[in-house]
């Protein structure tokens with residue numbers, strides 16, 4: 001794969017034939033995966049909706065990653081409303097940055113605030129002013145310019161403007177082309193951000209080699225690199241998750257570095273001193289690791305996500321195979337499972353016989369279902385943001401899943417409301433951001449992700465069990481909410497097939 005000569009990345013609907021509209025069973029989805037329906041001319045790629053309530057914008061997801069880069073100023077080139085969602089994570093973002101570097105600033109961003117006059121006259125002047133102001137005022141190491149729909153539609157020549165400005169500022173300018181209208185698959189944002197990182201940040205570490213040559217014996221350096229592993233956190237991993245994965249891989253003799261979120265620009269060149277790139281989720285990282293393989297010949301692992309014990313066992317073994325550390329990994333896994341089993345046993349009665357509906361990112365929901373089955377609960381339905389081939393290995397950890405309903409829908413809360421009424425789960429596990437709507441069903445809700453909580457690895461399983469048990473025991477808030485508020489849908493909608501508006 002090599003798209004680095006292109007200004008912007010292709011949408012996932014073109015690159016992976018990703019599906020964003022499907023209503024059926026897991027068995028049907030699995031056979032679609034097997035029969036290549038996601039491939040070229042795949043039927044699933046052509047699905048759409050005749051009515052869509054809401055959608056996702058890759059501009060906002062890109063900012064979720066970019067706001068976390070240290071020593072950077074973000075310029076949002078577009079109307080002031082674009083990227084306003086950043087307001088939702090500024091506190092968390094600053095805290096997590098400071099866990100890496102106590103002196104780290106919070107996110108600094110500037111909007112070019114395009115208005116009606118700029119739509120006619122062009123946004124070039126405002127973009128130039130914003131870049132020069134950011135450089136003079138904040139003296140950042142890097143200025144990241146995100147490009148929204150409006151400048152793309154009016155034809156601002158963003159790359160040429162930025163090339164010209166690069167001569168006038170000290171910071172490295174990084175353009176990110178993440179216009180919301182260009183794709184229905186919000187996850188294209190990961191590719192757009194990695195595209196900018198690959199072009200501007202990733203290079204061989206000349207400065208570090210000089211220091212290393214003076215301070216360390218070359219053989220020791222080479223040995224260290226032979227045990228180095230990069231793990232990619234695009235924002236869906238908390239600091240406790242990072243520490244748990246580090247504990248696991250250190251336990252079998254490896255060194256771990258986390259990029260890109262909460263990293264600083266220099267970290268990307270040092271990250272080339274590694275023997276393996278490890279993605280926790282193909283939805284996030286395939287664009288980056290494939291390019292690192294093509295350009296720097298660094299092997300990579302994309303398989304399952306370390307959520308749930310079977311998935312974690314598999315993930316650790318896949319990594320260990322690359323270093324001949326299978327025996328060490330087996331010993332480590334056996335001991336971790338023994339401790340985990342003893343720890344969760346006392347909670348099992350709380351979960352017995354409960355039915356669960358899961359909604360969120362494809363990889364995360366299917367992996368979390370492994371924990372649900374492990375605890376003796378029944379999975380009754382899924383709603384995934386999108387679907388593509390990266391889900392295949394995750395299904396392998398599940399049993400008796402073929403009749404379970406899957407709705408593929410980026411947001412579309414009306415479909416979820418209909419499904420929840422029909423499937424009558426006892427518990428909802430849904431992505432943060434949609435829980436305000438889901439809570440009106442009055443059911444216990446467990447967030448699929450939380451920036452401060454541990455979900456991954458063996459300790460992640462225990463943390464999920466402990467917190468889920470607490471949510472089930474005390475659901476009074478959501479009960480009160482359901483008694484005093486209503487979902488906005490009419491009875492006629494609940495009488496209809498939830499997949500009425502999906503066109504295959």
Ligand code: SF4
Pocket residue numbers: 057058059060078081082083147148149150178179180181
């Ligand atoms: S869809 Fe376009 S206009 Fe809307 S927030 Fe995203 S980038 Fe801005």
